[in-house]
Amino acid sequence: MAARSTINREVKLARHSTAELLAEHFAVKECDVPTPCQDDVVVRNRWFRVSVSTRLMAREGAEAIEGIPFPPLRPGDTLADAAIGEVIHSGSTSGVAVGSLVMHSLGWREFAVVRGSECTVLESRNTDPAAFLGHGWTAYAALTQGVQIHQGDTVFVSSGAGAIGSMAGQIARQLGAGRVIGSTSTPDKAHWMATELGYDAVVTRGNGPLIDQLKRAAPDGIDVIVDMVGGEQLSASIAVANEGARCVLLGALTAELDSKRATLQAPVELDGFQIILKGMTLRGFSASEDASDMFDAWIHQQEAWQREGVIQLPCTIFKGIEQAPLALQEACAGRLKGVVLVEL
Ligand SMILES: NC(=O)c1ccc[n+]([C@@H]2O[C@H](COP(=O)([O-])OP(=O)(O)OC[C@H]3O[C@@H](n4cnc5c(N)ncnc54)[C@H](OP(=O)(O)O)[C@@H]3O)[C@@H](O)[C@H]2O)c1
Known part of the structure; x- marks a missing residue:
């Protein structure tokens, strides 16, 4: 492949944003594909993930954060996130064959030049991108390594329609939960969560005090909290938690998407007495830091659950790189469901 002659389109930060992140904060630019060295492969990207965490990195003065796999962005920087694509050129020492389908971390561009050692070769070419790029594995790691679910537990998943949440509710059920409750923002999403994802009840933010909604949704209390949101949702779920309840904290969307x-x-204001008297456990958990070895286990487990027809991989797909900034804007605004991918 004559890599230098190939025009690449990449999404770059046009200017920082402290408030809402809008498509106009980004620009799709044409540039040359960098020249690969012998250890590199050139990948034609087919899908990449759009993550709301990008918003933290697009702030002025953003710094690298351990546990968040994106670098801080300055105007002119190309965004990055997990991607899947086909190897179209292979350096002599890259160790990856031309034609391989690989996963890597340089999304948000049509062509990526990546070290062969930093690519994961996918065994099957007919793979569902949401299984690899989605956050099923984050939810699976959190629900097996971060917290234990006991048979019949009532589980509350905040942001239950999101990338992690839409998987966490379903996985909790497969791991033995008796009642699964989620939170979201709109009746439309609540209906989708109940009918498609199997939630037994859904509470909605902005629809009256969460604590009252949770008491109605979980009349026997909550045993396991999977929290992506923080704020009122975390304090209300702790107030409604049972003795011995366990809580795994994965994200803080209230702050990230303020x-x-x-x-x-x-x-967040938590009632310390409740936590002590109920003997509760609260654990912060990062899948990439605490359980990166769980990825293969997740891939095998989700294949088995898919064969049984007991799980789905919710995903919103935008087509074409020029749609990517809009995809991020819509994801941050809470208008999408499941993991958000751009297909090229
Ligand atoms: N610990 C880990 O290993 C790990 C890994 C990846 C990501 N994370 C973190 O986990 C969290 C969830 O990640 P995700 O990718 O699954 O995100 P997500 O849930 O898909 O985030 C988007 C959703 O956030 C909700 N939202 C928007 N504005 C909000 C606000 N002001 N307050 C509360 N909710 C709001 C909306 O859902 P509704 O409209 O349904 O409310 C929106 O659809 C993030 O904080 C992320 O950084 C953690």
């Missing part, structure tokens, strides 16, 4: 200012500070 409409005025994305921030890494996510203060």
